[in-house]
Amino acid sequence: MWEKTMPINEVRELRGKTNIFLGVGAIEKIFDIAKEIKEKGIDKVAIVTGKSSYVKCGAWHYIEKALKENHIEFVLYNKVTPNPLSTQVDGATKMARELGAKAVIGIGGGSPIDTAKSVAIMTLYPEYTTADLYEYNFIPTKSLPVIAINTTHGTGTEADRFAVVSVLEDGKEYKPAIAYDFSYPMYSIDDPKLMVSLPKSQTAYTSIDAINHVVEACTTAVTTPYAVMLAKETVRLMAKYLPNALENGEDLEARYYLTYASTIAGICFDNGMLHLTHALEHPLSAIKPDLAHGLGLAMLLPAVVRNIYSARPEVLADVLSPIVPELKGTKEEAEKAANGVREWLEKVGVKETLTDLGFKEEHIEKLVELVFTTPSLDLLLGCSPIPPTKELVEKVYRESL
Incomplete structure (x- = not known):
C-alpha cells in the first residue's frame, strides 16, 4: 500500500x-x-x-x-x-x-x-x-x-x-x-x-470516536461526496492501524496514520455533521462525567447502525467494508452490519454495554429527556437519516443496555 x-x-x-x-x-x-x-x-x-x-x-x-x-x-x-x-x-x-x-x-x-x-x-x-x-x-x-x-x-x-x-x-x-x-x-x-504513551484503552476509545464521526457524517441528511470519501479512508486506516497500535503503543507508523485518520474524520464531520450516536452519547457522559466519550459512542454504535442501515445501505456497506466485509448494500443487511460492527469493537478490546457501566432500564426515560432538552442536540437530531422520534431514541438506548 x-x-x-x-x-x-x-x-x-x-x-x-x-x-x-x-x-x-x-x-x-x-x-x-x-x-x-x-x-x-x-x-x-x-x-x-x-x-x-x-x-x-x-x-x-x-x-x-x-x-x-x-x-x-x-x-x-x-x-x-x-x-x-x-x-x-x-x-x-x-x-x-x-x-x-x-x-x-x-x-x-x-x-x-x-x-x-x-x-x-x-x-x-x-x-x-x-x-x-x-x-x-x-x-x-x-x-x-x-x-x-x-x-x-x-x-x-x-x-x-x-x-x-x-x-x-x-x-x-x-x-x-x-x-x-x-x-x-x-x-x-x-x-x-x-501519543505513544496513550494507554490501550484510550488508544481504542479515541480511535472509535473517529469511526463514529465518519459513520455519522457520511449518513446525515446533509452529507456530501467529500464526507463519504473521507469516511471511507478513515475507516480503512483505523481498521488497518489500530490493531498495530494496540499491540505496540510505540509503533510510530501506526500512530501516524491513526492521527491522520482522526484529523480527516474531524474534517469529515465538519462538512457532513453528526446525528444519532453523538446526540445520544452526550447525555450518557453528562450523567456520568467519568465515562470516556469514545466508550459511550462504542456502546451505542451497533444499535445506531442497525436502525439507520436501511436508509443508507449503499454508503454504509462501502464505508464499513474494512471492518464488516461482504456487505452488499441492501436494506435487509441491517442486523449483519450491526453484528459486524459489534464483533469488530470486541476485537479491539471494547466489549462493554450500557448495563456494564451502570445504566439500567430506569435510566432510559431521563436519557431520552436529555436528548431532546440539551441545547444544540436538536441540530444533530435534525441531521438524522431517519425520523429522530422519542421512540427511536428509546429503542437505541434499550438495544444498547
Whole structure:
C-alpha cells in the first residue's frame, strides 16, 4: 500500500481552515509558531490543559521553551478533566483575562482543546458565563486565536470548529456543543510522538470516536461526496492501524496514520455533521462525567447502525467494508452490519454495554429527556437519516443496555 512510501518523519502541512502540522517531530513547529505570533503582537497567551499528560507526553518541554525564547508571557490552567465543565472554562477564562491574553493554546485531546476554544471566546465576553455560551443565551461573534497541540487520535477538534463542554450547574446535566467559523484553530500540531504513551484503552476509545464521526457524517441528511470519501479512508486506516497500535503503543507508523485518520474524520464531520450516536452519547457522559466519550459512542454504535442501515445501505456497506466485509448494500443487511460492527469493537478490546457501566432500564426515560432538552442536540437530531422520534431514541438506548 502507498502508506509505506510516506516519510512519516518529515513534517508536512495540511492546509484548510486550520493549518495543521502532521508528522513525527511536528511539535518542534511550536518554535516557528511562537516566533510568528510574537511578530504579530501576540505577547501574552493562556495555556489550557489537563493535569499531567501535557508534561508526560513531552509537549510541555517544547512549548515552554518556545514561549520563553520569544518572550511571550503565559498563564497555565492545568485542571481540565475529561468531559470538561463550564466552571473549568470560567476558571481558565479568569486567568486569561487577568493576564490580558491575546491567544489561547490548548494542549491535549478533545477536552483541553475544546476548553481552549471556549476560553478564547469567553475572554472577550466578560459579561457572560460559559453556561450562557453553551445554553445559547448569547451568540458570540469573535474569538481570540487558538493554537491546538493535539495529543490523542480521535476527536478531530484540532481541524474543526466544534467544541463541547458540560454544564452541570444548578442541577443541570447538559453536554451541549457549539460551532462557530471563528473557532477553527489558527495552527494545530499533530505529532504521533506525543501519543505513544496513550494507554490501550484510550488508544481504542479515541480511535472509535473517529469511526463514529465518519459513520455519522457520511449518513446525515446533509452529507456530501467529500464526507463519504473521507469516511471511507478513515475507516480503512483505523481498521488497518489500530490493531498495530494496540499491540505496540510505540509503533510510530501506526500512530501516524491513526492521527491522520482522526484529523480527516474531524474534517469529515465538519462538512457532513453528526446525528444519532453523538446526540445520544452526550447525555450518557453528562450523567456520568467519568465515562470516556469514545466508550459511550462504542456502546451505542451497533444499535445506531442497525436502525439507520436501511436508509443508507449503499454508503454504509462501502464505508464499513474494512471492518464488516461482504456487505452488499441492501436494506435487509441491517442486523449483519450491526453484528459486524459489534464483533469488530470486541476485537479491539471494547466489549462493554450500557448495563456494564451502570445504566439500567430506569435510566432510559431521563436519557431520552436529555436528548431532546440539551441545547444544540436538536441540530444533530435534525441531521438524522431517519425520523429522530422519542421512540427511536428509546429503542437505541434499550438495544444498547
